[in-house]
Structure formats: structure tokens, C-alpha cells
Amino acid sequence: MRVALFVPCYVDQLRPQIGLATLDFLTAAGFEVDFQEEVICCGQPFLTAGETKRAAALGARFVDAFQHVDAIVTPSGSCAATLRRHLESLVAAPAAASVAAKTFELCEFITKESACPPLSRPFPHRVGLHASCHGLRELGLGTPTETRAATRIDPARELLSRIPELEITSLDRRDECCGFGGTFSVEEAAVSTRMGLDRLEDHGRGGAEIVTSTDVSCLLHLEGLSRRRTLPFEIFHIAEILAASALGHDLRASAEPR
Amino acid sequence: MGHVDRAREFVRDESRTKWHDESLWFVRAKRDDAADTVPDWEALRDEAATIKRDALSRLPDLWRQFETAATEAGAVVHWARDAEEHNQIVLDLLEERGFRRVVKSKSMLTEECGLNPFLEARGIEIIDTDLGERIVQLRNEPPSHIVMPAIHLKRSEVGKLFEKEMGAPVGLDDPDALTALARKDLRKRFIAAEAGITGVNFAVAETGSFVVVTNEGNADLGTALPSLHIACVGLEKIIPAPSDLAPFLRLLARSATGQPISAYTSHFRGPREAEDIGSPAPAMHIVIVDNGRSDLLAQPSFRDALACIRCGACLNTCPVYRRSGGHSYGTTIPGPIGSVLEPSRDPKAHAELPHACTLCGSCTNVCPVRVPLHHQLLTWRAHLAEGGHHPTRRRVAFGLAGRLFAHPRAYEILTKAGRRVARRLPTAWLDRLTSPWTEARTLPPIPARSFREQMRARARQATKGPR
Amino acid sequence: MSARDQILAALTRHPAPPVEPARPESRPEMPANPWSVLEERLAQNGGRLVHSHSGAWIDSVKWPCEFAELTHVYVAKNVPESSPTPPASQLSPTAHLSTLTSRGVGATAKAMRDLEPLEVTVLYADFAVAENGAVWHVPASALERTAALLAEHLIVLVPASSLVATLHHAYERIALAETRFGWFLSGPSKTADIEQSLVLGAHGPRTMQLVALES
Numbered sequence: 001m002r003v004a005l006f007v008p009c010y011v012d013q014l015r016p017q018i019g020l021a022t023l024d025f026l027t028a029a030g031f032e033v034d035f036q037e038e039v040i041c042c043g044q045p046f047l048t049a050g051e052t053k054r055a056a057a058l059g060a061r062f063v064d065a066f067q068h069v070d071a072i073v074t075p076s077g078s079c080a081a082t083l084r085r086h087l088e089s090l091v092a093a094p095a096a097a098s099v100a101a102k103t104f105e106l107c108e109f110i111t112k113e114s115a116c117p118p119l120s121r122p123f124p125h126r127v128g129l130h131a132s133c134h135g136l137r138e139l140g141l142g143t144p145t146e147t148r149a150a151t152r153i154d155p156a157r158e159l160l161s162r163i164p165e166l167e168i169t170s171l172d173r174r175d176e177c178c179g180f181g182g183t184f185s186v187e188e189a190a191v192s193t194r195m196g197l198d199r200l201e202d203h204g205r206g207g208a209e210i211v212t213s214t215d216v217s218c219l220l221h222l223e224g225l226s227r228r229r230t231l232p233f234e235i236f237h238i239a240e241i242l243a244a245s246a247l248g249h250d251l252r253a254s255a256e257p258r
Numbered sequence: 259m260g261h262v263d264r265a266r267e268f269v270r271d272e273s274r275t276k277w278h279d280e281s282l283w284f285v286r287a288k289r290d291d292a293a294d295t296v297p298d299w300e301a302l303r304d305e306a307a308t309i310k311r312d313a314l315s316r317l318p319d320l321w322r323q324f325e326t327a328a329t330e331a332g333a334v335v336h337w338a339r340d341a342e343e344h345n346q347i348v349l350d351l352l353e354e355r356g357f358r359r360v361v362k363s364k365s366m367l368t369e370e371c372g373l374n375p376f377l378e379a380r381g382i383e384i385i386d387t388d389l390g391e392r393i394v395q396l397r398n399e400p401p402s403h404i405v406m407p408a409i410h411l412k413r414s415e416v417g418k419l420f421e422k423e424m425g426a427p428v429g430l431d432d433p434d435a436l437t438a439l440a441r442k443d444l445r446k447r448f449i450a451a452e453a454g455i456t457g458v459n460f461a462v463a464e465t466g467s468f469v470v471v472t473n474e475g476n477a478d479l480g481t482a483l484p485s486l487h488i489a490c491v492g493l494e495k496i497i498p499a500p501s502d503l504a505p506f507l508r509l510l511a512r513s514a515t516g517q518p519i520s521a522y523t524s525h526f527r528g529p530r531e532a533e534d535i536g537s538p539a540p541a542m543h544i545v546i547v548d549n550g551r552s553d554l555l556a557q558p559s560f561r562d563a564l565a566c567i568r569c570g571a572c573l574n575t576c577p578v579y580r581r582s583g584g585h586s587y588g589t590t591i592p593g594p595i596g597s598v599l600e601p602s603r604d605p606k607a608h609a610e611l612p613h614a615c616t617l618c619g620s621c622t623n624v625c626p627v628r629v630p631l632h633h634q635l636l637t638w639r640a641h642l643a644e645g646g647h648h649p650t651r652r653r654v655a656f657g658l659a660g661r662l663f664a665h666p667r668a669y670e671i672l673t674k675a676g677r678r679v680a681r682r683l684p685t686a687w688l689d690r691l692t693s694p695w696t697e698a699r700t701l702p703p704i705p706a707r708s709f710r711e712q713m714r715a716r717a718r719q720a721t722k723g724p725r
Numbered sequence: 726m727s728a729r730d731q732i733l734a735a736l737t738r739h740p741a742p743p744v745e746p747a748r749p750e751s752r753p754e755m756p757a758n759p760w761s762v763l764e765e766r767l768a769q770n771g772g773r774l775v776h777s778h779s780g781a782w783i784d785s786v787k788w789p790c791e792f793a794e795l796t797h798v799y800v801a802k803n804v805p806e807s808s809p810t811p812p813a814s815q816l817s818p819t820a821h822l823s824t825l826t827s828r829g830v831g832a833t834a835k836a837m838r839d840l841e842p843l844e845v846t847v848l849y850a851d852f853a854v855a856e857n858g859a860v861w862h863v864p865a866s867a868l869e870r871t872a873a874l875l876a877e878h879l880i881v882l883v884p885a886s887s888l889v890a891t892l893h894h895a896y897e898r899i900a901l902a903e904t905r906f907g908w909f910l911s912g913p914s915k916t917a918d919i920e921q922s923l924v925l926g927a928h929g930p931r932t933m934q935l936v937a938l939e940s
Contacts (some may be wrong), residue, residue, distance in 0.1 A: 517769060518766040
């Protein structure tokens with residue numbers, strides 16, 4: 001099966017190692033992975049800012065680039081959610097619906113295809129799993145605490161729980177938003193900061209050393225807050241942890257030093 | 259000053275913000291527990307949601323039916339196009355009878371219409387009888403929550419207020435004792451009242467009945483004693499039949515406060531029985547109010563918000579509301595539902611409210627009538643941007659970024675140059691350049707090579723040999 | 726055009742599309758232990774459930790003071806007759822319903838405002854609802870409604886055989902078109918408006934006892 005890897009701009013620029021980990025993990029899972037340089041953005045920031053026309057233009061580029069692949073996989077739950085939920089209403093091209101339907105968040109895709117490579121290397125850490133709101137409530141990856149509908153599997157938790165010696169720590173508020181929220185993080189910086197710090201405190205109470213998530217944007221926000229206050233957290237994307245366990249990627253070496 | 263500035267002010271007090279957040283989270287947790295006791299919770303939400311949408315599809319018929327039935331029951335029905343008409347109708351009803359003393363139970367509609375200041379300016383004493391409403395009335399401020407109007411206040415602040423207003427002993431902050439003082443004061447006012455005003459939770463078309471829900475019993479006390487009952491009802495409050503009340507009443511209190519039902523769920527149909535010898539004959543007047551609701555109905559993207567039953571669950575769950583307080587919104591109705599409703603009234607004034615939201619979607623999930631709140635907020639952003647209500651800096655920034663992302667070559671050149679500069683800049687400079695992101699956050703080390711560049715390097719290596 | 730016609734016209738201009746209400750195929754059934762469910766839910770609302778045999782409820786409820794010392798009581802006309810069961814009773818052996826009603830200020834009050842001060846009001850409700858601990862009560866008069874609100878303590882009797890599972894079942898029993906005023910009552914008057922701290926007796930009764938009468 002050929003899958004296209006979609007690496008959004010902020011991963012490309014700020015955390016390229018997440019893109020590489022995703023690529024290598026998908027390859028180890030037995031997929032032929034293509035990377036399309038032409039696609040930089042799914043349009044999400046534009047959509048949430050109300051700039052619908054620009055979101056639609058980028059959505060059209062996305063459809064154009066990916067309409068012929070079997071699946072599109074991204075290490076960003078919120079990008080996947082934007083495409084899945086909104087692409088069809090943004091882009092008139094007939095292929096929009098099928099592109100939306102075959103776009104997946106990494107863990108979601110691996111679980112759906114039952115294609116997880118052996119996660120054999122131990123990861124002896126206490127890991128706090130931050131539920132990305134868009135993954136949880138738009139893609140349905142897991143059961144939100146609000147709902148009383150039938151429970152759904154959280155692919156990220158499911159994959160992490162397979163890794164030897166990895167302990168998933170608990171949270172008082174299992175799926176509270178971290179406060180990133182796209183433009184919210186800068187326009188409402190004060191509230192955004194409070195929300196993020198509250199999340200980190202909760203992870204701290206649970207004893208997490210590492211905080212991970214399926215969403216890079218949430219993690220950049222939490223990491224920035226943690227760094228500023230020199231809090232004792234390391235922040236890694238779930239693809240990095242999966243690649244470390246499956247392939248022996250060195251988490252800390254993969255970041256190129258400043 | 260908008261939400262951004264008021265919220266910034268609110269979170270500056272860290273311990274208070276935490277306290278506010280935890281108070282409301284406690285209510286949200288009670289709501290979760292209550293939902294657990296209802297095996298058919300999600301089906302009930304479906305039912306309630308569709309009953310409301312059915313009603314919204316035939317409002318004229320239902321209200322005509324209501325009017326006929328209520329009139330048969332002896333009530334007098336009035337229609338008000340806007341807040342001014344509503345206030346005038348209420349004033350006329352009071353003045354015709356020479357009434358000067360009015361008690362009111364909680365009603366967000368009269369809050370929206372500014373009834374209190376209107377009547378007070380005309381020499382009528384109007385007393386809010388819900389304890390929380392009374393507290394904010396005495397403080398001369400709006401409610402900060404639609405169900406818990408004084409949730410922003412600490413007991414000591416209520417104590418200080420009662421010291422001034424009700425002669426409470428200095429330093430009294432025991433909620434029992436404070437409530438007892440208010441009870442004593444309000445009891446006198448209930449006994450003396452000539453008219454009682456209530457809101458309406460549900461109006462039943464088939465019977466001309468309406469239902470008012472309270473925990474304090476203030477709506478009942480305020481209408482049992484005075485001869486005149488004025489009920490003010492928004493156009494969205496109608497449901498077809500008595501049996502339709504069941505799903506809503508099963509959801510309402512559980513969603514609002516986590517209670518299985520409120521203490522008093524009162525069904526009114528026509529004026530009360532004549533009882534007091536020598537008192538004026540009992541009368542019931544119902545004021546049906548539009549005040550922008552028909553405009554909202556005309557907007558397919560937002561009309562679902564008319565299904566709202568004002569339970570406040572979306573406020574309690576909203577991580578932004580919990581950390582910015584109801585007053586930060588500057589509207590009658592704060593929180594997610596307010597941010598959906600208020601821009602339809604005044605898009606210019608409230609253009610930023612849909613952005614006081616991270617789009618986390620929790621509000622949509624708790625809403626008992628399935629108003630797609632966070633998607634409506636997203637849609638509002640688009641509408642308001644198109645309407646020219648968004649700040650120029652946002653439009654320009656996104657205009658440039660949009661063009662950049664559509665031109666991979668330009669993107670590549672610019673970001674590469676950007677990273678090169680960023681890697682050489684002292685942190686303090688970089689922080690200043692990237693503020694407000696770096697107001698409270700430190701940037702990660704900027705990578706030398708982007709993902710794209712590293713992919714190309716890999717490809718080059720691959721042609722030399724296996725990696 | 727009148728305000729009425731203008732509003733109706735505005736609503737007609739932009740109707741929402743028709744929707745068929747999603748009615749579930751079934752409603753929750755009576756729980757296996759309905760009275761303990763009711764007891765729990767009523768307790769959440771600050772009320773207390775008492776089981777009693779009809780004719781002995783005076784014995785079963787908690788009175789705010791010595792029964793003989795009660796002076797201001799309202800007893801609804803439809804409340805069934807009761808006498809304490811000697812000799813176990815802590816009540817005066819002469820106590821029975823007629824002594825209450827003859828003393829009751831409510832029973833003789835001409836005006837509702839004369840009801841104050843009122844220590845206890847006793848009502849007789851139509852039926853109880855298991856899922857939320859509420860009872861459906863239709864006051865015989867505005868006086869009775871007021872008495873239920875002004876009393877310091879509220880006692881509501883309900884036939885034990887009248888329990889329904891949910892509010893859906895409740896509305897099947899209610900003839901709303903013929904009801905000038907009726908209410909679900911669950912627990913005493915209460916507020917949590919000061920720091921979420923639950924206070925019983927916001928305006929009306931401070932306590933509420935629900936008496937399930939076995940015949």
C-alpha cells in the first residue's frame with residue numbers, strides 16, 4: 001500500500017525529526033511512503049482564523065496533490081481533523097470527499113490497518129498522554145469524558161500500551177484542552193498560557209516525565225511553557241516514541257542542536 | 259476593551275483563576291455523574307435536539323396554538339418585537355394598576371432586555387429574588403453565569419456586600435448565615451410585592467401552559483402571593499406537547515447542576531385562583547419576545563442556537579470561560595452559547611468573541627440539545643471576516659501566509675533564511691520578534707535543516723548506497 | 726401591522742427545514758429497587774424519604790419540635806387521617822391529625838399573607854417519580870401553594886403504589902390541559918449561589934420529607 005506522508009509547515013520547520021520518525025515508522029510498518037514537497041499546509045490555520053477562501057485554496061492544492069494515493073497520513077491530529085471534517089465543504093473538486101475520507105492521523109492509520117511493527121525496545125519512562133481535542137472530538141480517537149455514547153478505542157493509548165516498560169500516567173482531567181487553539185495561543189496568550197500550565201501541573205501530579213500527544217501544535221505550546229519555567233518535562237511526539245521502540249531511534253540525538 | 263484584555267486581567271490573579279476554574283469544573287463533574295445515572299442519555303439528547311428543531315420549523319403555528327390555549331385559560335398574551343416593546347408592555351401593565359413593588363425570578367430574557375434599569379428609572383422597585391441574582395443586583399453588575407449568577411464571587415465578598423446592604427455582622431462569611439439574612443430580607447419583599455415577573459423555561463403549545471424551573475422556589479413564591487403574574491418568554495422557548503417536557507426536564511437540571519431534577523418544576527396555565535378577599539383579581543400576562551430571534555432563525559448556520567435551553571453546561575465545561583470569568587465576555591450571555599448568540603445581534607461589537615475559544619469541542623459534547631457550538635463559532639469567524647469585522651493585522655498576516663504556503667519555492671527560500679537568522683539571534687531578540695508566542699513560552703532550538711532538506715539529504719545518500 | 730403579525734410574518738419568511746423528532750423505541754423501565762433509587766435521588770436534592778403505613782404517618786415523620794408544641798401548621802384537606810400508634814409513639818397519645826388541623830393557622834387563614842409564620846405544611850401528592858425523587862402535586866388552591874412555600878418544613882405524602890419510573894411515564898399521568906397549576910417537588914428550597922455551597926431553605930422550606938404511604 002502506498003501512502004503519502006503529509007508534514008505540515010511547523011513540523012517541517014520546527015520539529016523535522018517528527019516527520020522523519022513518522023516516515024520511518026510507517027516504512028517499518030510495511031508501507032511505501034511518498035512525500036510531496038508541494039503541499040505545505042492543510043489550511044487549518046486559515047480556516048480557524050475565518051480566512052475561508054485561503055483555506056479553500058490550500059485545500060484545493062491538497063486534493064490535487066493527493067487524490068491518487070491510497071491514503072494520506074500525518075503526525076498531526078488537528079490537520080487530519082480539519083481535512084476529514086471540512087475539506088469537502090471547502091473544496092468543490094469531486095475528489096475532495098475521497099481525499100478527506102482517506103486522510104488519517106498516524107496512530108489512527110496504524111491501528112486501522114493493524115500494521116504496527118513490533119514495539120520491542122523498552123521505553124522505561126512515565127509518559128503523560130495529552131489527548132488532542134481535534135483527534136478526540138473531531139476524529140473520534142477515544143471517548144471524550146462528556147459523552148455517554150459507546151466507547152471508542154484511543155489508538156495512541158493503545159499503541160503506547162504495547163511498549164515494554166512504558167507507563168502511561170494518569171490525569172485528573174483526562175481530556176481538558178491544553179489551550180493552544182491556533183491563533184488563540186497568541187491572541188489570547190494569557191488564557192492560553194494558564195490553560196497550558198494547568199495541563200502541565202496535572203501531568204506533574206500524575207508523575208509524568210515525558211508528555212506526548214498525536215498533535216505537534218499542542219506539544220509546541222506545552223514545550224514552550226515548560227522550557228520557559230524550566231519544568232521537569234520532556235516533550236516528544238508520539239511518532240518519536242513509537243520509532244524509538246520499533247526502530248531504536250535515539251530520541252534525544254534526533255534533534256539537531258541549536 | 260474586549261475579551262482579550264478582560265481575560266488577561268482576570269488570569270492575572272492566579273489563585274482566583276484557579277478557584278474559579280475549580281468551582282466550575284466541580285459542576286461539570288457533577289453533570290458527568292448525573293449523566294451516568296441516565297442509561298438513555300445520548301438518545302435523550304437526540305430526542306430533545308430534534309423536538310426543538312421540529313419546533314423551530316413551525317414556530318408561527320405553535321405560537322398561534324399557544325396563544326389560543328393560553329387565552330382560553332385566562333391569560334393575556336402580548337407580543338414584543340424588541341426589548342423596548344417588551345419593557346414598555348411590562349411597564350404599562352404595572353402602571354395601569356398603580357403597582358410599584360415587583361419581585362422577579364431569574365430570567366435571562368429580562369436581563370437581555372434591560373428590564374430592571376428601565377423600570378427602576380420609572381420609579382418601580384424591582385427585586386431579583388434568586389439569591390445569586392440578588393447579590394449581583396445589589397452589586398450593580400450583570401450575572402457572570404446564566405445559572406449561577408454570582409459564581410465569580412467569594413463568600414467574603416458576599417459578606418461585605420451584606421454588611422453594607424443587610425446589616426450583616428462584620429466578617430460574616432458563612433453561606434448558611436448569609437443566605438438566612440437574604441431570606442429574611444426577601445421574605446418581606448415577597449409578602450409586599452404587588453406583581454411577580456418570571457421567565458419561562460418551556461412553553462407548551464398544545465395547552466398554553468408554561469414551565470418555570472427553580473431550586474429556591476422563588477418563582478413560585480413570587481407568583482403565588484401577588485395578584486399579577488407577568489411571564490416573559492423568548493420565541494425559542496416553545497415545544498409542541500406536554501409529553502415533550504419529559505426529555506427536556508430529564509436533561510436540564512442534570513446538565514446544569516448535576517441534580518436529578520430541580521426542587522421546583524412549576525407548570526402554570528392561566529392566572530392563579532382568586533383567594534385573598536378584597537385583593538385584586540388575579541391576572542396572568544405573557545409577553546412573547548422576538549428581539550432578534552427571528553433574525554437568528556433566518557440564518558441557517560446559526561439557527562440551531564435557538565434550541566438552547568440555557569442550562570449553562572457549555573459554560574461550565576469551557577476551559578476558556580472557566581479561566582476568564584463571565585464578565586470577560588461583556589455580554590448578557592457569556593461562554594460558548596453567548597459567543598454564538600451575541601454576534602448575531604451586533605457583529606461589530608462582538609466580532610472577537612468567536613475567537614475566545616480553542617475549538618476544543620467540549621461544549622458541543624455536553625450540550626443537551628446538540629447545538630454544534632464550536633462549529634458555529636468557527637462559522638462565525640468566517641462570516642465576521644467576510645463582513646470586514648476582523649482586525650486588519652490578522653487579515654494581512656494570513657493573506658501573506660496563505661500566499662507563501664501556495665508557493666513552495668518562496669516558502670523554502672524564506673523559511674530557510676528565517677531559520678538562519680533565528681539561529682544566530684540572541685534568545686531575547688528572537689523572543690521579542692516572535693511575541694506574543696514567546697510572552698510565556700520559549701522557542702525550541704531552531705533546526706538547521708527543515709524536514710524537506712533532510713529528506714533531500716536522505717535521497718542523495720540513498721543513491722550512494724543503502725542507508 | 727401589529728407586533729404580533731410582524732413577528733409571525735418574520736418567522737414565516739425564514740422557516741427552518743422540517744425535522745421529524747427522534748423518538749426512542751423504548752423508555753427506561755422501572756429499576757429493580759425503585760424506592761431506593763428514589764431515596765438516593767431525593768437525598769441528592771436534600772430531601773428525605775420515609776416509609777409509613779397509611780394512618781400512622783404522624784409517627785413516622787420527624788417533627789421540628791414536640792408534636793404538642795406545634796402551633797402553626799397547614800394540612801391539606803386531602804391528607805389521610807392518621808393517629809400515632811401507642812404505646813411506641815414518642816408523640817403525645819392524644820395527638821392525631823384532627824389536633825393538627827384544628828390548630829393549623831393555615832386551615833383558617835383567610836388571606837395567604839396570614840399564613841406567616843408557618844412551621845409545617847403537610848401535602849398529599851398524586852405520584853412519585855423514581856428516577857429523580859420528585860412528586861407531582863396539584864395544590865388545591867393558591868393558599869395551599871403558598872403554604873407549601875412559606876412553611877419552614879414540608880411533609881409530602883404520596884401513595885407508595887403510585888410510583889412511576891421516569892418523567893415520560895409521569896407526563897402520561899398528567900392532564901396538563903386541565904391543570905391551572907401543578908408542580909414537581911423534589912427536596913426543600915435550596916441554593917448554592919454562594920461559592921457552590923449548598924444551603925437548604927433559600928426562601929421556602931428548610932427540610933422536605935417525602936412519606937411513601939403503604940395502604
